Amino acid sequence: MDQKARLVRLGIGMAATLAATLLAAVLFGSLAVPLVLAVGLGATLLAGGGLGRKG
Helix, strand or coil, X not given: CCHHXXXXXXXXXXXXXXXXXXXXXXXXXXXHHHHHHHHHHHHHHHCCCCCCCCC
């Protein structure tokens, strides 16, 4: 995967995590925010959006 594709996945993952965090904060309050952030970060990294080694 080239660097541009990796950055696109990272950007999409960040945007989705931000949207999910705002939604969770509105619906469930502040207790859900850390959980949503952790899940969003994990999903972004599993999707290949991390900035680690090239595969």
